[in-house]
Amino acid sequence: MDHLNDPDIDGDVYVSPRYLAGTTGIGDPALAPLLGLGWDLRHDDLGNVYTNSPNRRVRLGYLPEGEDDGLWRINAYRDPFGPPAWGVCFNKATPTEFVTAFTTALATAYEARDAYLARPFPGIAERDPIRIVDPLLQQGWTLDRPYLGVYLVDAPDRHAGLEYTGGNLDPEGELTTRDARWQLWAGRSIDKPAWYATASTYTPVALLAAVTRCVADPAPLPRWREDTFSYVAGMAQLTPVRAPLPPAPSPLDVRRAAARRPAALPPASVPRWSTSTRPALPRPRR
Structure with missing residues (x-):
């Protein structure tokens, strides 16, 4: 894994599977893809952060002082003065990397004209909802149908899942409650999740597939052990x-080192290399 050689790892433990990691507590990485496109950034007196696209048709709120546990709320609009075309929510414990995967895909879709408003459409390759679950199925997650009209993709350890609810749903309820078309969660059960994310009916497939690809990645995530x-x-x-x-050292390195020693000194023994010898860990950064 590439991050094993990264000297700036922000953590002292790796968490595996990665969906059992929690938030890093830092919102900057998820905001960066959008701010990089010139989206404006505003704050309120409580410490909440808001950013809007230049055309005012995509809005993101980072709400540590919001009315509920929905830390991230992202809505898109066909008409800036109309109701949202789609909405996504990540709660306060969702791993920051998953939110960043979403905002990175959103930034790409925003630059591609109206791709951020592309509705799911079965049978069209780039818009087929099956793309959302494929990354999970490829990593051994299993598909189940626990209730009529409900499909659940379960992690191998049953500690995470992606639920899809069919039928007619209340558009407002999809944006303000967990009764949304898509719900991704991790923890002991969907009723008592450690974290969850929801997405409404018309959320573009490419945005949600970016999240499930990140969730399905087998690489662990770095975290601080003391931050439970x-x-x-x-x-x-x-x-x-x-x-x-x-x-x-290679044999050539050893011969070169021996050749550089003064002739009057007896030859030194070749140092032994032990897999149990490691440099001291850096102190936790804050």
């Missing part, structure tokens, strides 16, 4: 982050 909100305690596997070992 950053992983699901008792369920997640924590592995200490350790710096990589220096490369062992």
Whole structure:
């Protein structure tokens, strides 16, 4: 994994599977893809953050002081003065990397004219809802139908799932409650999730598929062990982050080192390299 060689890993443990990680508590990475396109940024007196697209048809709120646990709320509009065409919510414990995957895909779709308003459409490759679940199925998640009109894709350990609800849904309820077309969650059950995300009926497939690809990635996520909100305690596997070992000297390196020693000195023994010898861990950064 590439991040094993990253000297700036922000954490002292890796959390696996990654969907059992929690938020990093930092919103900047998820805001960056949109701010990079020139979206404006505003704050209120409570510390909430708002950003709008230049055409005023996509709005994002980062709401640590909101009325509920919906930390991230993103809505898109066909008419700036009309109701939302779609809405997505990530609650306060959702891993930041999953939100960043969404906003990165949103930035790409925004630059591609009206792709951020492309409705799901079965049978059209780029807009077929099956693309949303494919990354999970490819990693061993299983498809179930627990209730009539409801489809559930379960993680192998049953500690995460993606639920799709068919039939007619209340458009306003999709935007303000968990009764949305799509719900992604992790924890002990969908009723008591450690974190969850919801998406309404017409959320573009490309945006949601970006999230499920990130969720399905087998690579663990770095977190701080002492910040227990950053992983699901008792369920997640924590592995200490350790710096990589220096490369062992080659036979040529040994011969060159021996050739540089003064002739009057007795030859030194070749140093032994142990896989248990590692550099000291850096102190946690804050």
